[in-house]
Amino acid sequence: MKRYFALLLMLAFFAGGKALADEFTKEDLKKWHEAFMKVVEEGEKLFHSPTLGKNKVSCDMCHPNAANTHPETYPKFQKQLGKVVGLRDMINWCIQNPLEGEPLPLDDPRLIALEAYITWERRGVPLAPGKH
Amino acid sequence: MKKKLTRRSFLKKVAVAGVAATAPLKLVEVVYGAQKHEKFTFAVISDAHLTHIKGTKFVRNFDEGLERAITEVSFMDPRPDFVVFGGDLAQLGKKEELDHGLEMLSKLDLPIKFVIGEHDFYLDMGEYWQKHIAPLNYSFDHKGVHFVVLNSILTYRSWIDQFKDPMERMLGMARLDNPKGSPFIVGEEGRKWLKKDLSKVSPDTPVIVFTHSPLYKIFKPWNFWTDDAEKVQAILSRFKKVTVMHGHVHQIIYNQIGNITFYAFLSTAWPWPYPPTYTQKPNNFPKITVMMNRADPFHERDGTGWSWAEVADGRVTHHYELWENTPRTVYYDEKLGHPVDKDYQDPAKRIPPQFHY
Numbered sequence: 030m031k032r033y034f035a036l037l038l039m040l041a042f043f044a045g046g047k048a049l050a051d052e053f054t055k056e057d058l059k060k061w062h063e064a065f066m067k068v069v070e071e072g073e074k075l076f077h078s079p080t081l082g083k084n085k086v087s088c089d090m091c092h093p094n095a096a097n098t099h100p101e102t103y104p105k106f107q108k109q110l111g112k113v114v115g116l117r118d119m120i121n122w123c124i125q126n127p128l129e130g131e132p133l134p135l136d137d138p139r140l141i142a143l144e145a146y147i148t149w150e151r152r153g154v155p156l157a158p159g160k161h
Numbered sequence: 162m163k164k165k166l167t168r169r170s171f172l173k174k175v176a177v178a179g180v181a182a183t184a185p186l187k188l189v190e191v192v193y194g195a196q197k198h199e200k201f202t203f204a205v206i207s208d209a210h211l212t213h214i215k216g217t218k219f220v221r222n223f224d225e226g227l228e229r230a231i232t233e234v235s236f237m238d239p240r241p242d243f244v245v246f247g248g249d250l251a252q253l254g255k256k257e258e259l260d261h262g263l264e265m266l267s268k269l270d271l272p273i274k275f276v277i278g279e280h281d282f283y284l285d286m287g288e289y290w291q292k293h294i295a296p297l298n299y300s301f302d303h304k305g306v307h308f309v310v311l312n313s314i315l316t317y318r319s320w321i322d323q324f325k326d327p328m329e330r331m332l333g334m335a336r337l338d339n340p341k342g343s344p345f346i347v348g349e350e351g352r353k354w355l356k357k358d359l360s361k362v363s364p365d366t367p368v369i370v371f372t373h374s375p376l377y378k379i380f381k382p383w384n385f386w387t388d389d390a391e392k393v394q395a396i397l398s399r400f401k402k403v404t405v406m407h408g409h410v411h412q413i414i415y416n417q418i419g420n421i422t423f424y425a426f427l428s429t430a431w432p433w434p435y436p437p438t439y440t441q442k443p444n445n446f447p448k449i450t451v452m453m454n455r456a457d458p459f460h461e462r463d464g465t466g467w468s469w470a471e472v473a474d475g476r477v478t479h480h481y482e483l484w485e486n487t488p489r490t491v492y493y494d495e496k497l498g499h500p501v502d503k504d505y506q507d508p509a510k511r512i513p514p515q516f517h518y
Contacts, residue, residue: 085252086220093439096439109459150441153441
């Protein structure tokens with residue numbers, strides 16, 4: 030009886046025309062990529078803007094195209110902080126020190142956008158967690 | 162100089178800088194006489210990028226870099242014959258920034274040869290600079306060497322003309338990785354001036370050229386590039402000894418193209434990454450350059466500094482005074498026909514921080 034019920038449920042599911050959980054279309058892929066690239070673009074703007082800090086300095090002044098940020102090496106031990114930290118912790122360090130600003134909350138969409146831009150500029154480079 | 166440089170550490174640093182500056186000079190026996198190619202030195206300070214915030218406020222970090230270079234150059238013994246400022250005194254070409262820089266440089270009791278950088282130029286197209294600081298192109302003779310200061314940071318008219326607002330134009334050029342940027346050129350007028358200036362100079366006379374951008378093509382996306390470089394190199398091709406020294410790149414780079422030896426200047430403000438570390442675009446980074454140590458951002462002055470050149474028989478030995486690292490010396494090797502690093506040219510002798518990725 031139980032098995033019969035399950036079969037009925039499955040039939041009802043298919044009859045309803047709903048997609049399987051792991052099915053997605055090319056259109057979906059395009060949409061999701063566009064959503065990601067929009068965040069990358071926001072990150073690129075922030076990275077090149079003096080709004081994150083208080084002294085008119087922006088991230089790109091030391092890191093053109095986000096170079097020398099090494100996102101593929103995080104998390105890693107940062108000897109001056111004395112512990113293993115993530116990329117967003119280093120972004121906040123830069124905002125507080127060279128940019129003389131206030132750190133962003135770790136779930137701030139701006140921090141996600143900065144990470145998206147930094148990693149996008151480093152695409153294709155193999156992961157190397159912990160590397161110095 | 163507030164927190165990090167106490168009186169004691171300052172005196173210690175000056176002492177170290179003093180030793181570094183005197184020792185090699187003693188070894189090469191600087192001769193003060195009336196020889197045709199008398200040995201001499203000049204100091205280099207470059208890419209200060211002084212940034213005005215508001216009122217009397219400037220970015221502390223960049224002010225401290227320039228101040229420190231000025232102090233250390235002042236303590237050089239024997240004193241250099243002159244100081245070259247390699248361009249980008251200002252960040253956004255503002256009068257406040259240029260005046261602030263001049264005020265700081267006024268502490269140097271030495272003649273200063275100014276080269277204009279794009280950050281000094283694109284707000285008012287070099288008007289304030291030419292009126293108060295220096296011409297854009299000029300030359301002088303010193304102890305048997307013909308020196309040329311050549312403006313290499315012009316660009317195409319079509320790019321300039323798209324801007325109605327001067328600050329927008331300045332910001333467009335100030336962004337190093339601007340995908341809508343425009344390559345540097347010396348331009349037809351500049352090349353004509355150079356040709357005329359050199360027409361009176363014998364091919365046996367050593368020539369040293371100061372520019373802001375490299376007079377060759379390293380990496381276009383960051384304007385480590387001069388678009389008409391080959392044409393300028395051709396004008397310099399008839400001279401036996403030519404050295405081109407440039408700013409803009411904020412790092413140790415040296416190269417040899419034909420008869421021309423190239424040396425880059427350090428910045429007093431911040432180091433740029435080396436072009437091969439940006440993996441999305443190809444580059445022509447010179448293979449003979451041994452890169453400087455990867456800068457540690459936790460040390461504000463790491464990867465920055467100044468340099469001094471020792472000129473003997475028309476060839477330059479370039480001493481890089483890095484503040485947080487062992488100093489580097491790059492000299493022209495007559496046998497190899499290109500510049501080499503005194504300590505690190507052999508790949509087996511390089512140290513882990515010299516590998517960038």
